[in-house]
Every structure is written in C-alpha cells, then in structure tokens.
Amino acid sequence: MLMCKHLCKLLAVVVCQLLNRNMTLIKQITVILIFFISLSQTFVLDCEFDPITWASVPTYYGCKADVIHTGSVSEIDNVIGEHWDDHNNTLVEFIYVYNQTLPRIPLNLKTFFPNIKGIEWHSSKLQKVTAEDLEPFPHLTHFASFYNPLGSLDGDLFKHNPNMLWIYIYNSSLKSIGEDFFSNLNELTFLNFEKNLCINAVAKTPSEIEKLKSQIRLKCSPLNTPKPETVDEFWNHFKTMKENVLELAQLNHELEMKVKELSSEVKTLIKNVKDQKKTIVKYEIRFTKLERKIRESNLINSIKVAVTEALTSLFDLLISFFKKLISFFVNIPENEL
Structure with missing residues (x-):
C-alpha cells in the first residue's frame, strides 16, 4: 500500500510537470527519465508480521518477507506491512525470506529492523x-540457509555474533x-550442515x-594450494607429487613388513596361548580327579567315624546292660561295679 502511494505521488508530480506548458521538450524528457530511474531503484520488503516459532527457535515476532523490486536489491527503500497492535519495526526479532530472489542480506536491514536475533533465507538464491x-x-x-547456492562460508562469519546458538545450513x-569458523562460538546448542557438498x-x-x-575442519577446509602458472611450476609440482608418491610407496612397504613381523609375532603368541590353554586344561582335569578323590576319601572317613561312633554307643549299652544283670543277680549296687 505504501509503495503504491509512493508511486502515485511520484506519478502525479510527473503529470503536473508535463502539463506545464512553459516546460520545454528537453525538460519534459528529463522529468520522464527521472521518473523511470526512480522506479528502477525501488526495493521494498512486504512483510507479514507474525510470531515465528520453528524447531528449536523461540517464539519471535518476525517478518515473513516478500521482495518487491525493480532494480538493485542491495539497500531497502521501504518496509510495508501491517503490524500487530502495539507493535512496530523495533520489536521485530526474526526475518524470514522464502522463495524470493535476494542474493545478499540488504546492507541497511538494521535501519528498519535494529533488533534482529534470527535470520533465515529459504530458497531465495542467497549467494x-x-x-x-x-x-x-x-x-x-539463529541463522539458517535452505536450498541456496552459498558455496562457501568465511571463517570469520560470526566474529561479531558470539551469542550464536543455532546454525542451520541445509x-x-x-x-x-573457513578455518576459524567456530573460534568464538562457545554457546552453540544445535548445528545442521546436512546435504552439502563437503559435509x-x-x-x-x-x-x-x-x-x-x-569433521568440518577436516572435510571443509578451504583449498590453499595455488594452481601452477607456468610449465616449470607445473613440472616442479609434478616432481614433488612423484616424490611424495614414492615416499608413500616406501612407507607402505615398510608398513607391510611391520605388519608381517607383527603377524608372525601374533601367530607365535596365539600358539603360546593355545599351549598354555592345553596345559591349563590338563591341570583342570587333574584337579577334578583330585577333587573327586578327596570327596571320596572324605566320604569314607565319614563312614568310618559314623561306624566307630555307632559301635562305641553299642558297646556302652552292652556294658550298662551287663552291669544291671550282675547287680540284679549278685545284689551289688550298680555304681559299685
């Protein structure tokens, strides 16, 4: 709506100027050119202002932006859209750009939204x-990029944003x-680098x-080796590579020899272990036999003790019986016998 008003006012000025009969043809042409130049430089964000909640992102009051432009998109000319009651641009904390053509974050985004905490470019050709x-x-x-041709990220990308919690580059x-990408990011709680070329x-x-x-440091490190510019440099580079290959081959041979030596030692060790195991088994068999004998011996001793105790008890009973008989027939007290 604001953009339409802006264009209408500009068009009205142009018409009034053109209706001025005192204006020369050159001046009329100049006015028309100024009008079209103004149109060619228009870049407006048409915002749908709503709370944005997505995945682990807190609920932020945000702008879901459509891009309206007829020329450069480096700097925003205006932001339009209807805010919630008692809300304004200073309360916007999240900007969400979906399915637009906006290859860079506008240079003056802060002018309109000074308190941004989250940025997401989705399918919007961010380069x-x-x-x-x-x-x-x-x-x-929070920073997110989905389905954009980014290609690379600078190592110092978040050097001014030490509070980063959540990075989603899908x-x-x-x-x-870049090598130092995570150097000052100590508060991260979530990372997603799925479906990228290096990670x-x-x-x-x-x-x-x-x-x-x-993994990122290992797999996504920028290539720092310059391409040879001359035949001599290329040849030197080739010779260096050849020497490296020969050195690697030598190291591989030495490694194979070490592996063979270790393999022989391992085989000997395994044989010794097997021999020891056989010895242990023999001793286990002997121990089992000895244990059986001990158990049998203990059983025999137990029987002997039981028989001895039984005979002793029987003998004591017989003696007591004979004492009673003698005492009965001879008339002698039993305790005197």
Whole structure:
C-alpha cells in the first residue's frame, strides 16, 4: 500500500510537470527519465508480521518477507506491512525470506529492523553472506540457509555474533568453510550442515557438536594450494607429487613388513596361548580327579567315624546292660561295679 502511494505521488508530480506548458521538450524528457530511474531503484520488503516459532527457535515476532523490486536489491527503500497492535519495526526479532530472489542480506536491514536475533533465507538464491552483513546484529542467535547456492562460508562469519546458538545450513552447496569458523562460538546448542557438498551431518548434543566441528575442519577446509602458472611450476609440482608418491610407496612397504613381523609375532603368541590353554586344561582335569578323590576319601572317613561312633554307643549299652544283670543277680549296687 505504501509503495503504491509512493508511486502515485511520484506519478502525479510527473503529470503536473508535463502539463506545464512553459516546460520545454528537453525538460519534459528529463522529468520522464527521472521518473523511470526512480522506479528502477525501488526495493521494498512486504512483510507479514507474525510470531515465528520453528524447531528449536523461540517464539519471535518476525517478518515473513516478500521482495518487491525493480532494480538493485542491495539497500531497502521501504518496509510495508501491517503490524500487530502495539507493535512496530523495533520489536521485530526474526526475518524470514522464502522463495524470493535476494542474493545478499540488504546492507541497511538494521535501519528498519535494529533488533534482529534470527535470520533465515529459504530458497531465495542467497549467494554470499559475510561478517559485515551480520555485524549490525550483535544479539544474533539463529541463522539458517535452505536450498541456496552459498558455496562457501568465511571463517570469520560470526566474529561479531558470539551469542550464536543455532546454525542451520541445509543443502546450500557448501564446498568450504573457513578455518576459524567456530573460534568464538562457545554457546552453540544445535548445528545442521546436512546435504552439502563437503559435509552432511547434524549435531544436537555438546559431544555431537564437538565431533561435527572436527569433521568440518577436516572435510571443509578451504583449498590453499595455488594452481601452477607456468610449465616449470607445473613440472616442479609434478616432481614433488612423484616424490611424495614414492615416499608413500616406501612407507607402505615398510608398513607391510611391520605388519608381517607383527603377524608372525601374533601367530607365535596365539600358539603360546593355545599351549598354555592345553596345559591349563590338563591341570583342570587333574584337579577334578583330585577333587573327586578327596570327596571320596572324605566320604569314607565319614563312614568310618559314623561306624566307630555307632559301635562305641553299642558297646556302652552292652556294658550298662551287663552291669544291671550282675547287680540284679549278685545284689551289688550298680555304681559299685
């Protein structure tokens, strides 16, 4: 609506100027050119202002932006859209650009939205993002890119954004990520670099995040080797590669010899272990036999003791019986016998 008003006012001025009979033809042409130049430089964000909640992102009051432009999209001319009651641009904390053509983050985005905490470019042809693009937003915590031809990320991308919690770079054709990309990002809680050329992984826990950082450093390190510019440089580069290959072959041969030696030692060790195992088995058999004999011996001793005790008891009974008989027939007290 604001854009239409802007164009209508401009058009009215042009018509009034053209109706001025005192204006020369050259001046009329100049007015027309100014009008079309003004049109060619129009870049407006048409926002649908709503709370945005997505995945682990907190609920932010945000702008879901459509891009209206007839020329350069480096700097925004105006932002239009109907805010919620008691809301304005200063309360906008998230900008979401979906299915648009906006290859860079506008240079003056902070002018309209000074308190951005989250940025997402989805299928909007984002080609490049730099630390300077994000510098105006020191409280940035969330950044996402989906289906954009980014290709690479600078190592210092978030040097002005130490509070980053959540980075989601999905299917954005990443081939390289700068060496110091994570140097000041100590608060991260979520990383997703799935479906990229150099990395395809996601991390949701501190241990997974540290592991993914290591993978990115290993797999996405920028290529620093310059291409040879002359035949001599190319030949020297080739000879260096050949020497490296020969050195690797020598190392491989030495490694194979070491493996053979270790294999022989391992075989000997296995044989010794088997021999020891046989010896242990023999001793186990002997121990079992000895244990059986001990048990049998203990059983015999137990029987002997039981028989002895039984005979002793029987003998005591017989003696007592004979004492009673003698005492009965001889008339002698039993305790005197």
